Amino acid sequence: MNVAITRPIVIDPYGTAHPCATCDARQASICNAIPDADLARLASASVGGIAKSGTTFINEGDPASAFFNVTSGIAKLYKLLPDGRRQITGFVGVGHFLGLAVSDTYSFSAEAIDTVRYCRFSRARLREILDDFPLMEQCLLKVASSELVAAQEQMLLLGRKTARERVASFLLTQSRLGSACQNPSMRFELKMTRADIGDYLGLTVETISRNMTKLRTVGAIDVADNTTIVIRDRPALEGLADGTRQGP
Amino acid sequence: MNVAITRPIVIDPYGTAHPCATCDARQASICNAIPDADLARLASASVGGIAKSGTTFINEGDPASAFFNVTSGIAKLYKLLPDGRRQITGFVGVGHFLGLAVSDTYSFSAEAIDTVRYCRFSRARLREILDDFPLMEQCLLKVASSELVAAQEQMLLLGRKTARERVASFLLTQSRLGSACQNPSMRFELKMTRADIGDYLGLTVETISRNMTKLRTVGAIDVADNTTIVIRDRPALEGLADGTRQGP
DNA sequence: CGGTCACTTGATCGTCTTCAATACCAGTGG
DNA sequence: CCACTGGTATTGAAGACGATCAAGTGACCG
Numbered sequence: 001m002n003v004a005i006t007r008p009i010v011i012d013p014y015g016t017a018h019p020c021a022t023c024d025a026r027q028a029s030i031c032n033a034i035p036d037a038d039l040a041r042l043a044s045a046s047v048g049g050i051a052k053s054g055t056t057f058i059n060e061g062d063p064a065s066a067f068f069n070v071t072s073g074i075a076k077l078y079k080l081l082p083d084g085r086r087q088i089t090g091f092v093g094v095g096h097f098l099g100l101a102v103s104d105t106y107s108f109s110a111e112a113i114d115t116v117r118y119c120r121f122s123r124a125r126l127r128e129i130l131d132d133f134p135l136m137e138q139c140l141l142k143v144a145s146s147e148l149v150a151a152q153e154q155m156l157l158l159g160r161k162t163a164r165e166r167v168a169s170f171l172l173t174q175s176r177l178g179s180a181c182q183n184p185s186m187r188f189e190l191k192m193t194r195a196d197i198g199d200y201l202g203l204t205v206e207t208i209s210r211n212m213t214k215l216r217t218v219g220a221i222d223v224a225d226n227t228t229i230v231i232r233d234r235p236a237l238e239g240l241a242d243g244t245r246q247g248p
Numbered sequence: 249m250n251v252a253i254t255r256p257i258v259i260d261p262y263g264t265a266h267p268c269a270t271c272d273a274r275q276a277s278i279c280n281a282i283p284d285a286d287l288a289r290l291a292s293a294s295v296g297g298i299a300k301s302g303t304t305f306i307n308e309g310d311p312a313s314a315f316f317n318v319t320s321g322i323a324k325l326y327k328l329l330p331d332g333r334r335q336i337t338g339f340v341g342v343g344h345f346l347g348l349a350v351s352d353t354y355s356f357s358a359e360a361i362d363t364v365r366y367c368r369f370s371r372a373r374l375r376e377i378l379d380d381f382p383l384m385e386q387c388l389l390k391v392a393s394s395e396l397v398a399a400q401e402q403m404l405l406l407g408r409k410t411a412r413e414r415v416a417s418f419l420l421t422q423s424r425l426g427s428a429c430q431n432p433s434m435r436f437e438l439k440m441t442r443a444d445i446g447d448y449l450g451l452t453v454e455t456i457s458r459n460m461t462k463l464r465t466v467g468a469i470d471v472a473d474n475t476t477i478v479i480r481d482r483p484a485l486e487g488l489a490d491g492t493r494q495g496p
Numbered sequence: 497c498g499g500t501c502a503c504t505t506g507a508t509c510g511t512c513t514t515c516a517a518t519a520c521c522a523g524t525g526g
Numbered sequence: 527c528c529a530c531t532g533g534t535a536t537t538g539a540a541g542a543c544g545a546t547c548a549a550g551t552g553a554c555c556g
Contacts, residue, residue, distance in 0.1 A: 079404045083491050087404040100393040107397045134382050137389060144392035145348040149355045151399035156327045156335040158406035159450030163512065194535065202407030204513060209536055226520095226535065243331050411544065442503065455544060457504055474503065 019043050025071040025119075028095025030143060033136040034129075045129050046119040051075070051112040058098065058110035066120050067099035073116035074191050077108045078199065088200040090150075091192060093177075100144055113191050158202045161243070166201040167211040168241035171221060175231055187230045215240070267291050273319040273367075276343025278391060281384040282377075293377050294367040299323070299360040306346065306358035314368050315347035321364035322439050325356045326447065336448040338398075339440060341425070348392055361439050406450045409491070414449040415459040416489035419469060423479055435478045463488070466496055 020039040026032055034042050046069070051057040058068070060079060070092055077098075078088040089108060092098065098118075101107045121129070130137045157166055175188050190197070194208045201208070215221045220237045222230035231237060239245025268287040274280055282290050294317070299305040306316070308327060318340055325346075326336045337356060340346065346366075349355045369377070378385045405414055424432045438445070442456045449456070463469045468485045470478035479485060487493025 077400075079400060081404070081408060081491055085408040085491070087407040089400045089403050101397050102390050102393045103397065108400060130386075134385070137382070137385055138378075141385060141389045141392060142350050144389060144396060145350045148392060148396055148399060149349050149351065151396060151403065152325075152327060152337045152356055154403055155337050155399065155406060156329070158403060159335040159447075160329060160333040193533090199407075205535075206514085206537085207512060210512095213536075243329055243333070441501095452545060453503075454505085454546085458544095461504075 019048075023071060023119075025069065025095045029069055030097055030136055030139040031069065033139040034133055038133070041132070042129065045125040046121045049118050049120050051116045051118070053112055053114050056109055056111045057116070057118070058106050058108070060106055060109040062106050064099060064101055064104055064106045064123070066122050067097065067126050068110075068118045068120055070094055070096045070098065071117045071119060074113045075110050075116050076113055076192065076196055076200075077110050079108050086199045087202070088196060089154075090147075091196075091200070097140065097143055100140075100147075113196075163201075163203055163207050164211050164214065165241055165243055166203060167197075167208060168215060168220070168237050170197065170201055171215070171229060171231070172234075172237060172241055174229070186234075187228065190227050190229060267296075271319060271367075273317065273343045277317055278345055278384055278387040279317065281387040282381055286381070289380070290377065293373040294369045297366050297368050299364040299366070301360055301362050304357055304359045305364070305366070306354050306356070308354055308357040310354050312347060312349055312352055312354045312371070314370050315345065315374050316358075317367045317369070318342055318344045318346065319365045319367060322361045323358050323364050324361055324440065324444055324448075325358050327356050334447045335450070336444060337402075338395075339444075339448070345388065345391055348388070348395075361444075411449075411451055411455050412459050412462065412495055413489055413491055414451065415445075415456060416463060416468070416485050418445065418449055419463070419477060419479070420482075420485060420489055422477070432482075434482075435476065438475050438477060462495065 020026060020031060020034075020043045021036065023031065031042060048071075049057070049068075051073075057075075058077075072094055074091055074093045076088050077090045077092060078086050080086050091113070092110075098110060099106070130140070157169055161169065174190065175185055177188070192200075194205045194212075197203075198205045198208045212221075212223060215237070216223055218236070220231070220233045220240060222232050224230065236245060268274060268279060268282075268291045269284065271279065279290060296319075297305070297316075299321075305323075306325075320342055322339055322341045324336050325338045325340060326334050328334050339361070340358075346358060347354070378388070405417055409417065420432075422438065423434070423436050425436070440448075442453045442460075445451075446453045446456045460469075460471060463485070464471055466484070468479070468481045468488060470480050472478065484493060488495060
């Protein structure tokens with residue numbers, strides 16, 4: 001169940017800043033396109049909310065009445081087939097903007113992996129903001145474009161890569177996430193379960209598990225406590241990810 | 249080889265209209281966001297071009313110096329793995345806008361299936377146009393959003409659907425294309441080869457072929473001269489596309 | 497006519513799935 | 527403290543689906 005609060009609590013001892021001014025997500029999100037002077041408008045157009053781990057806060061097929069901007073936590077986006085088969089289309093974190101669908105209903109569901117905080121904009125209010133700040137619309141277009149590129153990359157993975165290559169690719173992209181996109185971290189945490197990874201890569205839990213241990217035995221990675229991954233041999237992992245290098 | 253001509257030839261006996269005014273693609277494309285009065289600006293910002301069947305007019309990895317708007321013909325977009333495995337990410341036709349990638353290089357290749365005519369905008373010129381006509385940027389965002397929705401649907405197909413379901417889904421989406429999106433046509437032509445369909449659905453030519461004949465033998469479709477498809481039993485085909493109905 | 501190309505159909509093979517058993521950990525309550 | 531539970535991950539054995547390999551057809555074309 002979603003618990004909507006009026007606004008994320010922000011410490012503002014001097015009473016001068018708007019919530020958006022001190023928002024952790026601002027740097028990473030489209031809100032950055034709004035100048036400081038106009039943050040009040042932005043703040044008044046949105047409502048804060050929380051989705052606890054495991055709760056679904058966007059439901060495929062529901063009327064798409066609002067847009068979300070994630071301010072903390074991680075969520076998974078997915079689509080379902082009538083018989084329950086699931087495809088996770090992405091994992092989204094801080095600064096991610098949700099709801100770009102043009103249609104009148106959501107084309108995907110979103111479920112919180114850990115506690116997710118977000119700002120919620122109604123369709124109409126966001127339209128007003130976008131009309132007033134064309135820079136924000138430009139920013140949205142950039143975001144959509146780069147997501148499109150990522151989606152195409154994922155199609156290549158799902159359509160043409162082997163299980164081994166998929167897992168290696170996944171670990172590499174995950175390693176590039178947190179670390180400010182530069183000098184990808186050698187050690188990182190997987191917040192999602194193996195089942196989630198499977199539904200993201202079009203594989204089963206067992207196949208994920210088998211290939212993780214395989215990558216470990218060939219010395220490409222190291223796994224600690226099941227969630228912490230250490231990349232031991234990045235070139236090897238990259239080779240395994242695009243088929244350049246065959247596994248032994 | 250691409251043959252670039254200065255501008256698509258347009259019959260304009262009175263010398264009043266700009267090429268864009270009589271462009272077949274305008275209705276279906278983002279150019280529709282430009283008012284008639286300003287078509288001269290639009291026309292002067294682009295250069296017409298032709299790509300003959302089989303020629304590649306966008307190359308993955310090349311500097312993304314230009315954007316394309318398809319005015320006639322059909323092209324396939326694809327990505328390659330180092331060893332030659334190919335994933336077609338989409339087929340694009342009249343009115344489709346190409347090059348939404350934000351990065352400095354193209355993230356995909358584009359090859360003409362039949363003769364493709366297009367208008368080519370340099371990055372800089374398009375930016376100018378977009379700055380002057382925010383409606384066009386809005387339109388681009390809508391386009392990008394709907395492509396994103398389509399991409400997610402394709403991920404579901406590639407990650408979780410069986411070969412049968414993929415082929416059925418593909419035929420259904422193809423049937424919805426030409427016919428103005430309403431009352432999907434019962435009869436339509438597949439312009440692409442089985443190999444292309446295979447690379448689009450993450451399958452091999454043989455699997456495409458086998459499942460086409462299977463769909464024919466169960467009475468869902470009819471195939472004439474290999475390129476013409478007739479949908480005989482749409483509900484059955486829809487059931488086979490999402491796993492609701494099992495094949496006999 | 498020989499050549500190529502696209503498509504179809506058949507037989508065999510391999511990868512990933514499915515089914516099943518086990519281990520592990522955290523939380524709960526006796 | 528230990529037994530019990532539910533969720534998660536690993537590993538093994540059997541099975542299925544699609545890939546691969548191979549052959550054959552028909553259309554088009556120089």
